[in-house]
Amino acid sequence: MSDDDRVFKALADPTRRFLLDLLFARDGRTLSELESELEMTRYGAMKHLKVLEEAGLVITRRSGREKHHFLNPVPIRLIHDRWIDKYTERQVSALTELKHKLEGNT
Amino acid sequence: MSDDDRVFKALADPTRRFLLDLLFARDGRTLSELESELEMTRYGAMKHLKVLEEAGLVITRRSGREKHHFLNPVPIRLIHDRWIDKYTERQVSALTELKHKLEGNT
DNA sequence: AGAATAGGTGACCAGATGGTCACATGTAAA
DNA sequence: TTTACATGTGACCATCTGGTCACCTATTCT
Numbered sequence: 001m002s003d004d005d006r007v008f009k010a011l012a013d014p015t016r017r018f019l020l021d022l023l024f025a026r027d028g029r030t031l032s033e034l035e036s037e038l039e040m041t042r043y044g045a046m047k048h049l050k051v052l053e054e055a056g057l058v059i060t061r062r063s064g065r066e067k068h069h070f071l072n073p074v075p076i077r078l079i080h081d082r083w084i085d086k087y088t089e090r091q092v093s094a095l096t097e098l099k100h101k102l103e104g105n106t
Numbered sequence: 107m108s109d110d111d112r113v114f115k116a117l118a119d120p121t122r123r124f125l126l127d128l129l130f131a132r133d134g135r136t137l138s139e140l141e142s143e144l145e146m147t148r149y150g151a152m153k154h155l156k157v158l159e160e161a162g163l164v165i166t167r168r169s170g171r172e173k174h175h176f177l178n179p180v181p182i183r184l185i186h187d188r189w190i191d192k193y194t195e196r197q198v199s200a201l202t203e204l205k206h207k208l209e210g211n212t
Numbered sequence: 213a214g215a216a217t218a219g220g221t222g223a224c225c226a227g228a229t230g231g232t233c234a235c236a237t238g239t240a241a242a
Numbered sequence: 243t244t245t246a247c248a249t250g251t252g253a254c255c256a257t258c259t260g261g262t263c264a265c266c267t268a269t270t271c272t
Contacts, residue, residue: 005120011185012118013260014111024189031219044261046220065218065269073190077202079117080186083130084179096183119230137249150231152250171239171248 003056007075010055015040016048020057023071030066109162113181116161121146122154126163129177136172 001009010016015038022037023029035045049069052058059070084092107115116122121144128143129135141151155175158164165176190198 008117011114077198092183
């Protein structure tokens with residue numbers, strides 16, 4: 001499987017996106033911490049984190065018996081760059097800002 | 107299914123990403139034109155385009171018996187904005203530019 | 213050492229997904 | 243008004259995916 005295939009497959013699941021949201025809010029959490037936020041067993045959470053790690057969206061570091069997880073935004077940026085060139089970027093980001101405002105998310 | 111779920115599910119398949127690449131290179135193609143670039147039957151191609159359309163990644167316009175397809179980059183930008191905030195954007199885009207250069211893609 | 217804590221593996225099953233086919237509709241050309 | 247062209251629908255099947263469980267290893271605490 002190619003690198004970008006792994007990234008897109010990883011992002012396809014809502015649980016995995018929620019995990020990225022959690023790490024975006026606060027980095028460095030352990031498996032146990034993350035698992036407690038999910039409505040599933042530890043095994044399910046582990047599988048999801050493994051998929052994210054193999055896609056390079058999450059980076060991990062062990063310390064003793066704990067494994068800490070960190071969000072890596074680079075693959076996300078590469079998705080963006082694939083279908084939005086620099087010339088249209090301004091217009092698109094203006095549009096999305098408008099969308100945010102209309103939805104009251106600032 | 108939620109909007110963003112549709113978008114991520116749509117992007118999870120390599121054939122659908124290839125279709126977006128084709129439309130990114132040149133907009134407004136018909137089903138027949140797109141299908142001829144794929145190694146599958148027309149029915150497979152149709153299914154993929156339907157998924158992309160329902161996700162809002164592709165916009166269509168009929169003219170006579172032809173259906174023309176256009177790329178809509180807005181959902182892609184929203185993915186970017188979800189996990190890359192404005193403060194870290196500069197650093198991340200510097201990193202990805204470096205990656206592009208190292209890979210010889212300019 | 214023994215108990216508790218944190219993380220890991222392989223098998224298994226229900227449900228979702230990708231692709232094909234038979235068949236059907238609407239539009240344009242001869 | 244036939245004939246060809248462009249697109250559409252529902253059923254079907256092999257394969258992939260998400261989630262759970264029984265069982266296992268490594269580290270820390272008492």
